[in-house]
Amino acid sequence: MVALFTVVLFKNSILTLAPSNIPRLSEVHVSAGVLFFAFIVSILTGVLFGLAPALQAANPAQVENLREGSRGSGSGKRHTRLSRVLVVSEVALSLILLAGAGLLLRSFWHVLEVRPGFNPSHVITAQIWIPVPNDPSSDPYRNTDKRAAFLMEILRRVSALPSVQEAAIGSTNSLPLGQARNGFPFTIQGRPADSERAPVAEFAAASPEYFHVLQVPLLAGRNFAESDVDKAQQVVLIDQTLRRRYWPDEDPLGKQVKIGPANAQNRWLTIVGVVGDIKSDGFDAPNAPHIYLPVRQSPGYASVIYLRSAGNAESLGEAIRHEVQSLDPNIPVFSVRTMDEVIARSMAERRFALQLLGVFAAVALLLAAIGIYGVMAYSFSQRTHEIGIRIALGAQRMDILRLAVGEGMRLVIIGLAFGLVGAALLTRFVRTMLFDVSPADPLTFAAISGVLAGVAFLACYIPARRATRVDPLVALREE
Numbered sequence: 001m002v003a004l005f006t007v008v009l010f011k012n013s014i015l016t017l018a019p020s021n022i023p024r025l026s027e028v029h030v031s032a033g034v035l036f037f038a039f040i041v042s043i044l045t046g047v048l049f050g051l052a053p054a055l056q057a058a059n060p061a062q063v064e065n066l067r068e069g070s071r072g073s074g075s076g077k078r079h080t081r082l083s084r085v086l087v088v089s090e091v092a093l094s095l096i097l098l099a100g101a102g103l104l105l106r107s108f109w110h111v112l113e114v115r116p117g118f119n120p121s122h123v124i125t126a127q128i129w130i131p132v133p134n135d136p137s138s139d140p141y142r143n144t145d146k147r148a149a150f151l152m153e154i155l156r157r158v159s160a161l162p163s164v165q166e167a168a169i170g171s172t173n174s175l176p177l178g179q180a181r182n183g184f185p186f187t188i189q190g191r192p193a194d195s196e197r198a199p200v201a202e203f204a205a206a207s208p209e210y211f212h213v214l215q216v217p218l219l220a221g222r223n224f225a226e227s228d229v230d231k232a233q234q235v236v237l238i239d240q241t242l243r244r245r246y247w248p249d250e251d252p253l254g255k256q257v258k259i260g261p262a263n264a265q266n267r268w269l270t271i272v273g274v275v276g277d278i279k280s281d282g283f284d285a286p287n288a289p290h291i292y293l294p295v296r297q298s299p300g301y302a303s304v305i306y307l308r309s310a311g312n313a314e315s316l317g318e319a320i321r322h323e324v325q326s327l328d329p330n331i332p333v334f335s336v337r338t339m340d341e342v343i344a345r346s347m348a349e350r351r352f353a354l355q356l357l358g359v360f361a362a363v364a365l366l367l368a369a370i371g372i373y374g375v376m377a378y379s380f381s382q383r384t385h386e387i388g389i390r391i392a393l394g395a396q397r398m399d400i401l402r403l404a405v406g407e408g409m410r411l412v413i414i415g416l417a418f419g420l421v422g423a424a425l426l427t428r429f430v431r432t433m434l435f436d437v438s439p440a441d442p443l444t445f446a447a448i449s450g451v452l453a454g455v456a457f458l459a460c461y462i463p464a465r466r467a468t469r470v471d472p473l474v475a476l477r478e479e
Contacts, residue, residue, distance in 0.1 A: 124309055230442075275292070
């Protein structure tokens with residue numbers, strides 16, 4: 001019953017840590033089949049490890065065991081050998097789990113150090129969606145100018161809200177770290193088309209204020225202007241990654257690109273500016289090239305409103321909803337959240353993996369400490385007679401302590417050696433979860449080995465110190 005309660009509590013704790021975007025999370029439950037399997041494994045484990053010493057004790061050759069036990073060690077060589085194997089195994093397995101957790105922790109730390117290319121502080125986002133009727137002719141926003149005018153009116157109204165310092169609007173693809181993205185091929189004017197190596201970039205529409213709100217630097221050329229409307233020259237901005245990839249040795253300003261292949265009936269777009277890179281696909285993903293279109297020329301049906309404000313997201317969300325639906329009550333406003341929340345959501349899966357592995361590693365460390373302590377305490381209790389004789393013959397307590405701890409730490413060092421080999425082999429399977437860290441990172445392995453060695457030292461020191469307090473007269477009398 002206690003075990004079942006513990007399992008249910010552990011499951012609830014894991015679900016609390018799990019990000020909400022994990023598929024079918026609500027279907028996770030305590031499976032009767034899994035519980036039965038765990039029960040059978042527990043029974044078999046108990047029988048196996050209980051049967052081993054029982055068989056050893058039932059060995060007909062007890063004369064040798066008695067002879068070994070009479071030498072002052074208090075236990076036979078086989079029993080001592082088995083205890084040492086258990087200690088070495090506990091240390092090795094614990095090191096493997098701790099190494100995996102340490103690598104994920106370093107990866108997560110490196111991810112946090114990545115500069116996203118924008119300033120998320122005090123930025124609140126809200127998404128809107130213009131419904132598309134089944135009959136296109138009844139769509140009041142099918143005209144590009146009307147759709148752009150509607151979005152600009154929304155921008156004007158939310159900019160006037162109290163506590164709002166700046167406001168911008170863009171397509172859903174303009175939201176950094178907001179959703180999975182797909183690159184689209186484009187054509188560079190004057191360059192031969194190569195269908196197998198067509199240039200690919202992520203496209204997003206944005207108002208001129210977008211780069212001011214997110215504090216993305218303008219590196220060359222100009223920003224979008226109010227004059228960049230549908231009937232004017234079609235212009236775009238590109239980011240630094242796209243410039244380096246396709247115009248590494250020349251000025252891209254004035255160059256023209258087209259969405260799609262060269263034979264597509266799309267208009268040519270003139271590059272008028274270069275902006276800084278924005279991490280859009282995740283902090284641990286390489287920078288993807290971006291092409292930004294002015295929202296007045298490419299207004300979408302789904303958009304994101306950006307507000308730089310000291311206000312809270314909840315109150316501003318209600319204000320945004322009021323302003324939008326006062327223009328059109330059929331327009332929904334949803335996903336009102338801060339950019340910090342957007343970033344946290346994008347890192348939720350990596351954080352969950354780290355927390356989950358960290359829990360198992362902590363349990364492994366605790367079990368290793370308890371196991372080492374138990375084995376060493378039992379070993380010293382069986383050597384009471386030997387320790388009493390050593391003290392009676394003049395051995396100092398520090399000598400006994402050094403002897404006892406030394407024997408325990410030798411086993412720990414052997415376990416660490418096997419654990420390092422196992423970790424070097426098995427951590428390769430978490431390579432895809434690592435960022436800027438080698439699966440065999442020496443710094444991580446050294447730190448984890450130091451932590452485990454320190455815990456093991458305490459687990460050896462406590463029973464060893466107790467053994468040094470043995471009264472030699474009492475020990476010899478008991479023997």
